[in-house]
Amino acid sequence: MPTLVFLEHHDGELQKGSLGVLSKAASLGGDEVVGVLLGSGVGALASGAGRFGATRVLVADDPALEAPLPQPRVDALAQIVRVRGFDAVLFASSVLAADVAAGLAARLEAGLNWDLTDLEREDGKLVGKRPALEDSVQVDVGWRTEPRLALFRSGVFDPAETGGAADVEEVSVELEDFSQAAKMLEQAHEERSGPSIEDAEIVVAGGRGLGGPESFKLCEELAEALGGAVAATRAVVDAGWYPYAAQVGQTGRSVSPKLYVACGISGAIQHKVGMQSSNTIVAINKDPNAPIFDFSDLGVVGDLHQIVPKLTELVRARKGS
Amino acid sequence: MKIAVCVKQVPEGASKRIDPGTKRLDRSGEGALNPFDAHAVEEALRLRDEAGEGEVVVVSMGPEKALDSLRKALAMGADRAVLVSDEALAGSDLVATSAVLAKALEREQADLVLLGQQASDSDGAVLGAAVADRLRTPMFSQAAELKVSDGSIRGKRQTEFGYDVIEAPLPAVVAVSDAINEPRYPSLKGIMGAKKKPQETLSLADLGIDSGGVGEAGSKTEVYALSDPPPRGDSRKIEDDGSAAQQIADFLAEKRLI
Numbered sequence: 254m255p256t257l258v259f260l261e262h263h264d265g266e267l268q269k270g271s272l273g274v275l276s277k278a279a280s281l282g283g284d285e286v287v288g289v290l291l292g293s294g295v296g297a298l299a300s301g302a303g304r305f306g307a308t309r310v311l312v313a314d315d316p317a318l319e320a321p322l323p324q325p326r327v328d329a330l331a332q333i334v335r336v337r338g339f340d341a342v343l344f345a346s347s348v349l350a351a352d353v354a355a356g357l358a359a360r361l362e363a364g365l366n367w368d369l370t371d372l373e374r375e376d377g378k379l380v381g382k383r384p385a386l387e388d389s390v391q392v393d394v395g396w397r398t399e400p401r402l403a404l405f406r407s408g409v410f411d412p413a414e415t416g417g418a419a420d421v422e423e424v425s426v427e428l429e430d431f432s433q434a435a436k437m438l439e440q441a442h443e444e445r446s447g448p449s450i451e452d453a454e455i456v457v458a459g460g461r462g463l464g465g466p467e468s469f470k471l472c473e474e475l476a477e478a479l480g481g482a483v484a485a486t487r488a489v490v491d492a493g494w495y496p497y498a499a500q501v502g503q504t505g506r507s508v509s510p511k512l513y514v515a516c517g518i519s520g521a522i523q524h525k526v527g528m529q530s531s532n533t534i535v536a537i538n539k540d541p542n543a544p545i546f547d548f549s550d551l552g553v554v555g556d557l558h559q560i561v562p563k564l565t566e567l568v569r570a571r572k573g574s
Numbered sequence: 575m576k577i578a579v580c581v582k583q584v585p586e587g588a589s590k591r592i593d594p595g596t597k598r599l600d601r602s603g604e605g606a607l608n609p610f611d612a613h614a615v616e617e618a619l620r621l622r623d624e625a626g627e628g629e630v631v632v633v634s635m636g637p638e639k640a641l642d643s644l645r646k647a648l649a650m651g652a653d654r655a656v657l658v659s660d661e662a663l664a665g666s667d668l669v670a671t672s673a674v675l676a677k678a679l680e681r682e683q684a685d686l687v688l689l690g691q692q693a694s695d696s697d698g699a700v701l702g703a704a705v706a707d708r709l710r711t712p713m714f715s716q717a718a719e720l721k722v723s724d725g726s727i728r729g730k731r732q733t734e735f736g737y738d739v740i741e742a743p744l745p746a747v748v749a750v751s752d753a754i755n756e757p758r759y760p761s762l763k764g765i766m767g768a769k770k771k772p773q774e775t776l777s778l779a780d781l782g783i784d785s786g787g788v789g790e791a792g793s794k795t796e797v798y799a800l801s802d803p804p805p806r807g808d809s810r811k812i813e814d815d816g817s818a819a820q821q822i823a824d825f826l827a828e829k830r831l832i
Contacts, residue, residue: 355700359707364794393798434712441736504732555814563819
């Protein structure tokens with residue numbers, strides 16, 4: 254049976270996380286990998302999914318699906334899965350996708366495993382890999398029935414462009430009244446300046462430990478020296494120290510750069526989920542018990558106001574030579 | 575205005591472990607109210623007090639000793655507690671848990687159901703949407719601000735892209751973000767008073783639920799194996815003695831990052 258991948262989109266762009274999951278699904282071999290695109294006026298995005306491994310994309314184009322709200326999407330997916338039958342329905346985790354996947358699990362009485370970092374086929378059966386309890390244990394999880402629903406940790410799979418083409422098929426869906434009862438009055442649109450932190454190979458991030466918005470300059474200078482982008486935690490974005498587009502975490506972007514430098518960030522779970530897939534993590538924090546040190550490659554207990562400017566100088570000197 | 579808050583007792587920090595025999599989370603040690611749920615309790619109390627009338631009932635599913643966490647919510651100011659507890663519930667996954675909680679919530683007929691954004695032991699941010707689907711009520715999650723007026727609830731939802739504003743008619747289900755408020759600490763008076771507040775323990779039979787559809791038997795997911803996590807590579811932690819910047823630069827050079 255084929256695998257279905259939920260293709261999330263925002264402001265006319267397919268989200269990188271969904272394309273990563275699509276690539277992963279295609280790499281597992283087996284039956285067809287089908288993408289599903291739900292929205293209003295989104296048909297043009299469908300063909301883009303072919304390049305990342307979908308051989309078919311189902312498009313439900315309906316004004317009632319315009320706002321990124323979960324419940325109409327549960328209705329749509331439930332119908333599509335019931336009519337066509339899928340072995341698995343895969344989601345890249347996001348605020349929207351988690352609610353869609355959970356609603357679908359209840360609707361279809363289907364098993365949902367979340368926070369997966371990988372999916373493998375072992376002796377013909379799908380096994381999900383899930384680090385649990387602060388990543389202290391690796392749990393192999395499975396499903397007893399179909400469809401198998403899975404939410405993947407943000408940023409664990411890179412989209413791999415294979416250059417294929419997808420057949421695009423329009424589907425119509427019927428929505429429940431209760432699913433359309435919640436209304437979007439205002440929708441957030443990202444105000445982005447400069448390159449996206451998602452695409453940066455090096456990210457320098459600042460948190461509460463900076464002490465105030467003026468200290469973001471330290472992060473900006475280090476980022477410039479390293480050729481990277483600047484990110485921020487929810488706490489400092491909420492406090493108005495830095496723009497929302499730079500927010501990394503559960504309610505922010507997920508990044509998986511080659512290098513993540515965390516300055517004055519404690520490493521709460523909401524932040525961790527957005528950056529733990531980074532290749533190398535360097536953390537500077539004055540609190541020796543900060544959780545960030547549990548998942549850093551190099552942890553430095555010290556005053557970032559002293560260390561970061563010196564580091565910037567050293568990086569500049571090395572690059573200059 | 576009647577508000578039901580779903581809460582969960584989670585194992586406390588150091589005692590978190592998975593029992594290798596059952597492959598389930600070991601819940602025998604010390605437990606605490608899921609910290610994310612304290613925000614939902616706080617918000618419920620705020621909305622009740624703002625309305626000037628109403629009731630906040632906390633609802634949980636778990637072993638008998640989860641009553642401790644329900645009492646914490648009562649000590650904060652909730653009015654009543656309901657615990658669904660039955661040996662047959664052990665090992666319930668999302669499908670089973672949401673079915674049981676939905677039954678308990680149907681019995682309450684609350685105007686609003688609040689949840690925390692996730693549980694700190696399972697890190698799933700999934701229960702609210704599953705419960706709402708079973709109750710067939712509107713829902714939204716990651717609410718960082720809530721306001722109730724004229725039979726509807728309006729909230730700011732925090733997403734990857736910024737804040738959405740969403741409005742839903744009551745009854746509705748909302749999972750709140752931990753950015754929504756600072757939960758109060760129970761006062762001594764609150765703690766003393768909590769013991770006298772109504773606390774009800776329900777079995778599956780009380781809710782008319784067949785034990786075959788819940789617990790391990792009714793779950794659609796399973797755990798195959800436990801193992802050590804893949805190593806992160808060499809991890810180092812140093813104290814700055816004035817040379818930290820140099821050590822970081824050397825580390826980055828060694829990793830060919832500069």
